[in-house]
Amino acid sequence: MATRGGPKTAEAIRQAAIDSFFLHGYEATTLRDLAGEVGVKVGSLYNHISSKEELLFSIMSEVLRDLQAELDRALEGWTAPSERLRVAIECHIAFHAHRAKEVFIGNSELRSLAPDRRAVIIELRDAYEHQVRTIVEEGQASGEFYYPEPRLATFAIVAIGTHVSSWYRPDGSLSLAEVASAYADLLLRAMHNPEVQVAPGDVLAAVEADNAPDAPEAAPAG
Amino acid sequence: MATRGGPKTAEAIRQAAIDSFFLHGYEATTLRDLAGEVGVKVGSLYNHISSKEELLFSIMSEVLRDLQAELDRALEGWTAPSERLRVAIECHIAFHAHRAKEVFIGNSELRSLAPDRRAVIIELRDAYEHQVRTIVEEGQASGEFYYPEPRLATFAIVAIGTHVSSWYRPDGSLSLAEVASAYADLLLRAMHNPEVQVAPGDVLAAVEADNAPDAPEAAPAG
Amino acid sequence: MATRGGPKTAEAIRQAAIDSFFLHGYEATTLRDLAGEVGVKVGSLYNHISSKEELLFSIMSEVLRDLQAELDRALEGWTAPSERLRVAIECHIAFHAHRAKEVFIGNSELRSLAPDRRAVIIELRDAYEHQVRTIVEEGQASGEFYYPEPRLATFAIVAIGTHVSSWYRPDGSLSLAEVASAYADLLLRAMHNPEVQVAPGDVLAAVEADNAPDAPEAAPAG
Amino acid sequence: MATRGGPKTAEAIRQAAIDSFFLHGYEATTLRDLAGEVGVKVGSLYNHISSKEELLFSIMSEVLRDLQAELDRALEGWTAPSERLRVAIECHIAFHAHRAKEVFIGNSELRSLAPDRRAVIIELRDAYEHQVRTIVEEGQASGEFYYPEPRLATFAIVAIGTHVSSWYRPDGSLSLAEVASAYADLLLRAMHNPEVQVAPGDVLAAVEADNAPDAPEAAPAG
DNA sequence: CATGAATGAGGCTTCATTCAT
């Protein structure tokens, strides 16, 4: 690291930020860290960024826009809900593996943004999730999917993507295509199988019996 | 809040910490914040805690131990893999809804711990995940489950639990039991459905074609 | 300097600030300077002040309130405009000599305040000046004063006070009482003298002939 | 503003500096501000100035030299002290209104200069003030003026000029000639009237009774 | 001449922690 000068400083800062925000979090990352990684003095960063938070925001908004663009492109030409859902899931998971760090940052650092910027990101995120959910609902409407909770199903897709972004590594035992395909399989199996095997257990009473913390006031990440 | 004095100060600090770590994150939470919430001056906190990090650690380890205990209790008496998996999932999801804040903290603040303490938490977490995974593998071995990727299936359970902890609210439209049951349904269908629905799409080439950030060095949360 | 500890730290900070703001100006004064003068580390200042600007503001508003109170007290019992004006001038000049540093800061650092706080100070200042001007105008109305420009006369009083605050020293050749009395004499002569001495010279054309900078947009200090 | 390129850049910088030093003060003015106003990037300023402080110094010394030259020219041909004093005052006030910003800077930013440059400016200022004071003293010696404190009288002239430079605006209700003439009137009335009407009030004891800050160490502006 | 980028010094402020009272 610490290669001297060059016009690529801005990009190096961005990469260093992605790495460190992913690894240590936004709050725990100092501009000193980034400057050191890039091989520049702290003050010099400001020739390329306007503030630490703006740097975070630009990473988050870019990755979300790319994710949306990827989904739009992937869905082109597909019409059957089952096919569209598989495509969407594969695209979602693949993207979350491929751009893991940025996507992870996007999911975990919303609370580090000031309200205005946070609202922008939330809007992008909600638009994306809404699109996925619409596919699920269309499959339900057409009778192709049996699973009765489209909101929870959509959440499952989102949750799995987020989780993938936290552990996927290109040099791991499964390729990006394998992970994406396997999770598409899992979720489509769940959507298509009409029978619930095994009756509910009775663990809920036990869990609720414990004394619990008071009710959450708000989600931490919007 | 801000209840004065009394022997419950320590508990009030703990609750304030859970709320604030959940809402703003550990790094963004100030001891001044907690003191203010409890109605005490900063210095007084040290009559009840030994350090900020120790406070985090105790929250994280307690919730993980409780989760483990809950699972152990719930599984008592069940033997068939299908039944055991349903019980485990319901227990997992219910706990993640019930103790959402603490569990969310446990999943997101690993990186805020110093290595020694982090190792302790990771061990607890891994033991728990291993236990869930074992159930999945037993179902596979016994031929009850068709889904071929036990590791990914386990991850899916974990991922959905984490996600639930970020949005579940006791006053929401779904009860804790409904959420737990619905997700158990979803995951059990996936495990039992013998057929793979819909052929893979071909989105992967497109996703990989984009220029990607360099390979991750390490997971953010150990 | 640098006396250790003690409950008088807050007052020592205030005194150090008055000295340094007077001597070097607010912008040129660093908190390091003040801390050094007080014998404390920089961060410790924040146990006593909430911000540098608030420190400035409190000095400015206090001295203005004291000035106003002094004038009110001094005018009690006097009714004739000539007497009232003499009392006001003596009080004004004496206060500006006595509290020279603070008053000097009050006159020169308005522009260092953020708009809200600046507005507060300006209001105090304007109320005071208005009161002085009213005395001048009453003398004019009653026929005691001949000088025809009450606004300019009031300005002269203000200007002389400000100037005094920049040079008066208690160990100088003139006592506080002598300065106050001498300036009261000067200004009362000007007000009472019915004749205009000496015809105007004709220097104005020459001055205006020079190329001048463009018109001011706003006074620097409100 | 922001006129592009050309050989007038140096002059534009000077004007921007005069405006901003007047409005916000030297310390609070950024080279970035000036560059922005001129329509140039920061680094480019150094093709026209050698340093920020040198820019301040050149503004201050120029205006003082111009003031001196104006006074010399104005006094040519006048011999009687009363006439000479009126001419000097009118010239002084007119110049302070006409070149208000620069003259204001000259009076308020002495402390922003390093010792060597400050000494130069102080010398120019003292020479000028000495010349005015000499006129007052000659009038006293010749018996034309009655006011017994030539130093304070000179200070009054200076103070009023400084004050005028802080509020005079060419589009105000009084013309430059009117202000200059009115203040010459005021001061000459004060110098010629032998009687002090109204006995001193007794406010001084009250003012001194207040607790006061410690004695000033040095004037803020030399 | 103008520019973009680098630099070093420094500015204000926050924070976890300690400790005498």
Place this chain on the structure above:
DNA sequence: GATGAATGAAGCCTCATTCAT
């Protein structure tokens, strides 16, 4: 137990200045 005050480390950011292009 609670408090106010002190501390040192560190954080983000700004600025005048330099210099290669």
